[in-house]
Amino acid sequence: MRIVVAGYGPAAHRFAETLAARGFTGGLTLIGEEPRSAYDRVALTSYLSGRPGTGAEDLTYPVPPAVTAVRLADRVTAIDRARRAVTTASGHEEPYDVLVLATGSAPFVPPVPGAERAFVYRTIEDLRAIRAASEHATTGVVVGGGLLGLEAADALRGLGLATHVVEMGGWLMPRQVDEGGGAVLRGHIERLGLTVHTGTGLDRIEPGRVVLADGTVIDAGVVVLSAGVRPRDELARAAGLDVGPRGGVVVDEGMRTSDPAVYAVGECALAGGMVYGLVGPCNTMAEVAADRVLGGAAAFTGADLSAKLKLLGVDVASFGQLSGALDVTYMDPVAGVYKKLFISDDARTLLGGVCVGDAAPYALLRPMVGSELTAQPSDLLFAGAQGAGPDGAGYPDDAQVCSCNNVTKGEIRSAIAEQGLTDVAGVKKCTRAGASCGSCVPALVSILAAEGVATGKALCEHFPYSRPELFEIVRVRGIGTFSQLIAEHGQGRGCEVCKPAVASILASLNGGHVLEGERAALQDTNDHFLANIQKNGTYSVVPRIPGGEITPEKLIVIGEVARDFGLYTKITGGQRIDLFGARVEELPKIWKRLVDAGFESGHAYGKALRTVKSCVGSTWCRYGVQDSVGMAIALELRYRGLRSPHKIKSAVSGCARECAEARSKDFGIIATENGWNLYVGGNGGFKPRHADLLAQDLSDDELIRVIDRFLMFYIRTADRLQRTAAWIEAIGLGHLREVIIEDSLGICADLDAGMERHVNDYFDEWSATIADPEKLRRFVSFVNAPGTPDPSIVFETERDQIKPVLLEVTRR
Amino acid sequence: MTTVQSVEAPTGAARNWIPICAHADLIPERGAAALVRGRQIAVFRAFDGHLYAVGNRDPYSGAYVISRGIVGTRGEEPVVATPMHKQVFSLVTGVCLDDPATAVPIYPTRVTNGTVEVSVE
Ligand code: SRM
Ligand SMILES: Cc1cc2nc3c(=O)[nH]c(=O)nc-3n(C[C@H](O)[C@H](O)[C@H](O)COP(=O)(O)OP(=O)(O)OC[C@H]3O[C@@H](n4cnc5c(N)ncnc54)[C@H](O)[C@@H]3O)c2cc1C
Ligand code: SF4
Ligand code: FES
Numbered sequence: 001m002r003i004v005v006a007g008y009g010p011a012a013h014r015f016a017e018t019l020a021a022r023g024f025t026g027g028l029t030l031i032g033e034e035p036r037s038a039y040d041r042v043a044l045t046s047y048l049s050g051r052p053g054t055g056a057e058d059l060t061y062p063v064p065p066a067v068t069a070v071r072l073a074d075r076v077t078a079i080d081r082a083r084r085a086v087t088t089a090s091g092h093e094e095p096y097d098v099l100v101l102a103t104g105s106a107p108f109v110p111p112v113p114g115a116e117r118a119f120v121y122r123t124i125e126d127l128r129a130i131r132a133a134s135e136h137a138t139t140g141v142v143v144g145g146g147l148l149g150l151e152a153a154d155a156l157r158g159l160g161l162a163t164h165v166v167e168m169g170g171w172l173m174p175r176q177v178d179e180g181g182g183a184v185l186r187g188h189i190e191r192l193g194l195t196v197h198t199g200t201g202l203d204r205i206e207p208g209r210v211v212l213a214d215g216t217v218i219d220a221g222v223v224v225l226s227a228g229v230r231p232r233d234e235l236a237r238a239a240g241l242d243v244g245p246r247g248g249v250v251v252d253e254g255m256r257t258s259d260p261a262v263y264a265v266g267e268c269a270l271a272g273g274m275v276y277g278l279v280g281p282c283n284t285m286a287e288v289a290a291d292r293v294l295g296g297a298a299a300f301t302g303a304d305l306s307a308k309l310k311l312l313g314v315d316v317a318s319f320g321q322l323s324g325a326l327d328v329t330y331m332d333p334v335a336g337v338y339k340k341l342f343i344s345d346d347a348r349t350l351l352g353g354v355c356v357g358d359a360a361p362y363a364l365l366r367p368m369v370g371s372e373l374t375a376q377p378s379d380l381l382f383a384g385a386q387g388a389g390p391d392g393a394g395y396p397d398d399a400q401v402c403s404c405n406n407v408t409k410g411e412i413r414s415a416i417a418e419q420g421l422t423d424v425a426g427v428k429k430c431t432r433a434g435a436s437c438g439s440c441v442p443a444l445v446s447i448l449a450a451e452g453v454a455t456g457k458a459l460c461e462h463f464p465y466s467r468p469e470l471f472e473i474v475r476v477r478g479i480g481t482f483s484q485l486i487a488e489h490g491q492g493r494g495c496e497v498c499k500p501a502v503a504s505i506l507a508s509l510n511g512g513h514v515l516e517g518e519r520a521a522l523q524d525t526n527d528h529f530l531a532n533i534q535k536n537g538t539y540s541v542v543p544r545i546p547g548g549e550i551t552p553e554k555l556i557v558i559g560e561v562a563r564d565f566g567l568y569t570k571i572t573g574g575q576r577i578d579l580f581g582a583r584v585e586e587l588p589k590i591w592k593r594l595v596d597a598g599f600e601s602g603h604a605y606g607k608a609l610r611t612v613k614s615c616v617g618s619t620w621c622r623y624g625v626q627d628s629v630g631m632a633i634a635l636e637l638r639y640r641g642l643r644s645p646h647k648i649k650s651a652v653s654g655c656a657r658e659c660a661e662a663r664s665k666d667f668g669i670i671a672t673e674n675g676w677n678l679y680v681g682g683n684g685g686f687k688p689r690h691a692d693l694l695a696q697d698l699s700d701d702e703l704i705r706v707i708d709r710f711l712m713f714y715i716r717t718a719d720r721l722q723r724t725a726a727w728i729e730a731i732g733l734g735h736l737r738e739v740i741i742e743d744s745l746g747i748c749a750d751l752d753a754g755m756e757r758h759v760n761d762y763f764d765e766w767s768a769t770i771a772d773p774e775k776l777r778r779f780v781s782f783v784n785a786p787g788t789p790d791p792s793i794v795f796e797t798e799r800d801q802i803k804p805v806l807l808e809v810t811r812r
Numbered sequence: 813m814t815t816v817q818s819v820e821a822p823t824g825a826a827r828n829w830i831p832i833c834a835h836a837d838l839i840p841e842r843g844a845a846a847l848v849r850g851r852q853i854a855v856f857r858a859f860d861g862h863l864y865a866v867g868n869r870d871p872y873s874g875a876y877v878i879s880r881g882i883v884g885t886r887g888e889e890p891v892v893a894t895p896m897h898k899q900v901f902s903l904v905t906g907v908c909l910d911d912p913a914t915a916v917p918i919y920p921t922r923v924t925n926g927t928v929e930v931s932v933e
Contacts, residue, residue, distance in 0.1 A: 020913040062872055064913050420887070429910045461886070483859075493841070493859050495884035496893035496900070521841040525880040525895035528842075533895055537875035783833040783844040783855070790845075792852070792869075792876045807874025 001026035003293065004086060004096035006076040006235060007103035008032025010041055011266025011282040013061050015100060018290035020066035028067050029094055031086070033075040034123055036060055042279050042404070042436055047127050048155050051686065056124050076103075079239040081259055098293055101236060101249055101257070101264040102286070105229035105277070110143075114205030118143070118223040121152045130222060134159040137221025141165075141210050143202050144226035145172040152224050153194055163194050164218050166210075168201040168227075176318040180331065181354045184338035188314040188357065191336075231268045231275050244270040253299040255289040263289045271300055278303075279436060280404045306366050306403055315359035320352025320369035328377045332357075339381045341365070348372055350380070363443045367399025367409070401443050404436035409447060416451045422461065424448065459720060460497040463490040467645060467720040471505050475716075480510060482522050500524045501720045504607055507643035508715050508754075511761040513768055514606075514643075515775050526605035529779070530765055531587055534580060536793055536804035539587060541567070541579040542604035543594050544640060547614040547632035547652075548575030557597040565590055568801045574611035574649070576602060581802050583789055588779050591766045600764035603641060607721075609648045612636035613661070617654030617671070624654035626671030631700070632660075635669075638704065641762050642711065645718040645727075663691045666724040667707055672696070676703045680710055680736070683725035692733050695741065705752070709740035712751040829922065829929040835863075838928065843879035843892065848932050853919055854879035855928060856903060858890055864903035865919040865930045870894040871908075878916060 003019075005012045008030045016028060032038070039059040046054040063070060075089040085095040107120035119130050134140070140156035142149050145167025156163040167174070171182025172189065186196050200214040210220045231248040242250040242258040248270025255263045255271070266282040267275065276282060281303035291298035306319030324342030331338050337357035344351055350368050355361055365380060373380070397410035415421055415430045424444050428435045434444050458464045463486075465473065470485075479485050482502050486494055494502075503522035507514055514520075514527050526532050531539035543558065558577050562569045565586055567579040582590055603609060614632030618624030632652040642648070651660040652669040662668025668679040674697040682691030695706055713736070718727040728736060738744040740751070769775045781790040795802040832846045838857035845868050846853045852868035856879075868876045873896040881892040883903075890903040900909045906918040920931045 017913055062914065065915065066913075462884075492885040492887075493883075493890075495886065495891070496882040496898055499882050499884065518840075521839055521883070524882065525877070528880065533877070533880070535873060535875065535896075537877045777837075778839070778842075778844075781845060782847040782852075783837060784831075784846045784848070788847060790852075790876060791847075 001097050001293075002095060003028045003098045003100065004094050005030045005100045005102055006079075006086060007101065007232075007266075007268070008034070008038050008070070008072070009102060009104045009266065010038055010279055011104065011286045012100070012102035013038035013064070014283045014286035015102065015265060015290050016064040016067050018287050019293070020064040022290065022294055024066045024294065027069070029069040029071070029096075030063075030067055031071045031074055031076050031088060031094065033073070034125070035073045036124070037063055037070065037072065039124065040436075041122075044121075044124070044127060045151050045155050047124060048131055048158060059124070076235060079235055079262070081239055081262070084261060097261065099262045100289060100293075101262065101268055102266045103232040103235065103268045105267040105275075106232050107225060108228045108230050109225055110202060110227055112202055112204050115225070117205045117207070118225045121148060121224050121226050122229075127155075130156075130224060131159060133222045134161055137161055139163070139219045140222040140224065141218050141220040142224045142226055143210075144228070145169070145196070145198065146175060146226065146228070147173060149224075149226035150189065152226050153189075154192070156222060156224065157192065157194060161222060164220070165189070165194055165196050166200065166202060166212060166218075167196070167198045170199050172196065172198065173316065176322075177316065177354045177356060178322060178340065180329065181316075181318075181338045181340065181356045184331070184333070184336055184356045185314065185316060187333075187336050192314075229267065229277060231270070233268055236262075236264065236268075244273070244275075248275040251285075253288075253301060254292040254297075255285055255300060256292065263292070265289045272302055274302070276303060278403075280406055283404070284406050303403075303406070306362070315355065315357060315362075317355045317359040317362035317366075318353065319362060319366040320350070322352055322354060324351040326377075328381060330378075330381045341377055341380060343373070343377055347377065350377075363440065366403070367396070367401065371396065401447070402431075402433035402436075402440040404440075405432040407431045407433035412444065412447055413451060416448065421448075422458065459501060460495055462486060462492045462494050462498050465489070467501055467505070468717045470502065471508075471716055474502075474505050475509055480506070481518050482506070483518060494522075496524070497720070500527070500607075501645075503527070504643045504645065511757065513763075513765060513775075515765075515769065515778075520775075520778075529584055529587060530591075530601060530605060530769060531582065532605045534804065536807060537790065538581045538583055538793055538804070540604070541582055541587070541590055541594075542572070542576060542602040543599035544602040544636070545576040545611075546636035546640075547612060547629050549614075549629055549633060554597060554599070557594070557599075561590055561593050564593075566795075566802060568803065574604075575613045576611060578604070581795065581804070583781060583793060584779050585781055585786070585789065588770050588776055592770050595764070595767045595770060601641070601766045603765075607644055607646050609636070609639040609642045609644075609650070611649060612639075613649075613651035613665075615653050615659035617652075621654055623657060624671070625673055626654055626676065628652040628654035628660065628669075628671055631669065631671075631676070631703075634700075635704075635707070638759055639707075639711065641765070642715075642758055644711070644715050646721050646723045648711065648714075648724070664688065665691060667691070667710060669703065675699050678703060678706055681725045681728035681733075683723050685723075687725070689725040692728065694733070694737065706740065708755040709748055709751045710736070712754045713740055713747075715754075716751075827920065827931040828933050829924070829931050831924075832928045832930055835861075835923050835926050835928050838863075841883045843881065843883065845876070845879040846930065848930060851932060852876045853930055853932070854892070855921065855930065856883055856892060858883065858903075862890070863921040863923065863928060864890065865921045866892070866901065866903060866906050867916040867918075869916065870896050870899075871914050871916060872897055872899055 038061050076086045077089050078087045087093050107122050109115050140161035140163045142153040143166050145165045153163050153165045172185050200212045203211045203213045210218050233243045233249045236249040237243050249264035251264050251269045251271050257264050265285040285300050288298040288300045325345035326343040329340045339355045341353040342351040399409045401409050419430050427444050434441045457466050499522040562579050567581050570578050572578045612632040612635045614628045617628030648666045650667045651662040651665045653660040653662045654671050663679050664682045664684045668691050670677045676698045678695045679691035680694045683689040780786040794805040796805050841859050843854045843856045853865050854868040856864045868878050870877050880895045883892050891900045893900045906916045908914040922929050
């Protein structure tokens, strides 16, 4: 059987994925107009955040293995139903036995003068264009105050634009909330700094401004239209298939159009008289169509349209119907909370509800729509409010817990029981619940707990202990190897979670080389090759440059090495130099040259001390009150190579002007007239946190003693991959101060001794490695062809340096 | 000749066994990559000495790095996690346990006179 899918968005992806899971072996061709495979459109806005894990590649789904051909950047232009073939814009013709239309929707562009100056908000390319335009703009207007419009408005705000939202309806999100909810929502949106205009539409767009129907003129460098979507049914229409009066390809319960060889799924389909604009129903339609194509009898009979607004930091949720004979309302204008439930006339059945400012009842009540009330309606308004999270345990088994992926509580419970799942990640993988918008994750946690699965503590399936517990076991029992630890205190042979964690514990307690004996097999690839893996399988090299201070001679050596090995060179955010693109067999040769010139490992690859940044300090700076460079170098040399639960960063500033950004570090030091102030628990990264002041006006010796204890206590008691910021929030600054300054637990002598051992035992990992033929044996691309470089590694040139050639995506 | 172990010998034509390296060259619970007739194969030696061979290409990233992943078990299943984004593959079936629609190819292995051999037919 030859199946052709027109359109390659989330619905097409789910269709192909379902066929793959069911072992489909025929021809499956996906034709998509966008230049990439389907991606997570729901998470599209995160693309603008620039956070790690939100790039175009991260959002893009891998091509399911059943797919035999993919045509990207090509549009299906016609269907020849008689000959059963489609043609594309590039002139290609593709015959089919079954055609699936998954063409989705197009944003509606209101026919106003100047509309061509505006952007729409649908694809990665749209967002890229918006981001580019925002670089030169200071103001933005979003037309449309619905779910998507507010998401877009918040995105513009995040790009630094003073942003206005224009909604033609009487209040924001008119399709999801009633007037009272809209008023409370407006308060939240305005507090975020957005300006809201309701009850008036767009008249025209002029260069640099928009004019509203009521005559208001708003400056707008960037205009985004989010005024609804229209199903892309043009292909079906031209081919004579039935379409609805207001658009959408008419389908039956099996997703079949008026031509039995043609199916339609996703946002382009008109199922039961409705077009669905949420990913959950689109996925269900795709699964139904796949089942039908394989001869099954699955049916799509409508879907939950509840919605929860994400991203803005304002909870907005609505579910079920937004009217009813009876309703109960709770409103707290000061806190900005509005909750309303709609109930049947006999006051026994929940029909729907709206929550603004506190969506806690949403997860509990959504699955109860249509069922008999279990409590007084007014009590339900406060459901889930005790901070305990929604009580998924209270759901009936047929309640839908995850609406994005249509997963019921019963399915989750049986997956937990049958697959022995122990955590949310496992539930996500097995059932897909929680894998899209994430709003059902709290419910998953409570269901896991109700099923008797203790979440959180166990490191993984191999050890029933947390990292600090394992640390104590290894320390007290004096265990020296992973094999002994897992034989006596765990089960199985470990995994990518527990092995590196135990390797780090062994390194903290026993010192020695991370590649010594059995320990080599525990290390993540970075520690295994003492370098950081890059997207194409090459590695980066980061020599230590303490405090960012470097002599011209050493700079020249780095330049020469980079030139001779053809490496991409970049100054890092950690005041040192990163050399990218080394193949494994080149690493020892590169390091030989660096070690000979007096460099040592920078541990950029390890969960270990990274850098101690410094400002120029009192030596040169007219404001400096202490020698920040000298102190930074002393600290970096003292703590280099210290393995820890996560990476550790530090900085030293020479005065309160704080040019080294010390307060964003795990431990940051700011010079005072009288000595040093020590701040701890700072973090940049995903969740920035300013460090807290731990101690003031310390002398050099006092400073070092407090930091010694701080680090050793962190190493002993933090969880796996817990930065000091999260660790301090968990244990409390007061407790930390008691333990390491007042010695309330009487362990300070032990902590001091631990650090003393580290300082005395330190040696450079890379010098030790290049001196040991046994350790060098692993640095080959191929065991059977040690001299052959990996042929899959290819570079091109950009701005006079190398860059990896993009690897092809999964395709068969 | 001693055949220590062989992953199922399929019926039909005689297999082509290609020598890779000495069994002792492989670090227990660690992989090594081999270039076999233009294909990249990741060979693993489990804790108990058992051998596995799978495709070296990580289907999620496209990079040839499976041999550099951490080896372990999930339940009873011997597995390797790709070092790139940590998806876990069965060393026995090649199927990704986090996403059964995705798999890496598997290859039969055996040890002859201390030499690891792989068949790519
Ligand atoms: C090279 C560098 C970017 C640059 O070109 O400037 C960089 C590159 C990487 N960073 Fe970073 N970070 C670099 C400075 C930073 C900084 C700024 C700083 O250190 O002053 C931050 C924010 C400060 C902080 O950590 O609190 C930073 C926050 C992160 C995070 C988020 C950490 C968090 O707590 O949320 C990650 C992810 C992680 O570690 O889990 C990360 C992870 C990474 C990794 C290791 C990603 C990976 O797994 O491959 C990158 C590979 C480095 C390589 O191959 O050498 N990088 N990264 C910087 C190296 C500094 C150095 O010399 O060691
Ligand atoms: C920013 C944003 C946030 C969202 N947030 C949420 C959310 O939180 N929750 C939720 O449930 N939903 C959300 N959605 C909606 C969700 O993304 C859609 O419901 C879903 O993408 C529909 O999938 P689809 O495959 O049917 O259509 P689409 O995603 O539109 O995919 C159709 C694809 O087909 C291509 N195509 C069209 N015609 C042709 C042709 N003739 N030839 C070839 N290719 C063609 C299109 O270019 C497109 O790539 C959001 C949408 C956006 C834009
Ligand atoms: S932090 Fe103070 S001493 Fe350091 S460079 Fe800035 S102004 Fe000068
Ligand atoms: S409800 Fe969106 S992931 Fe479950």
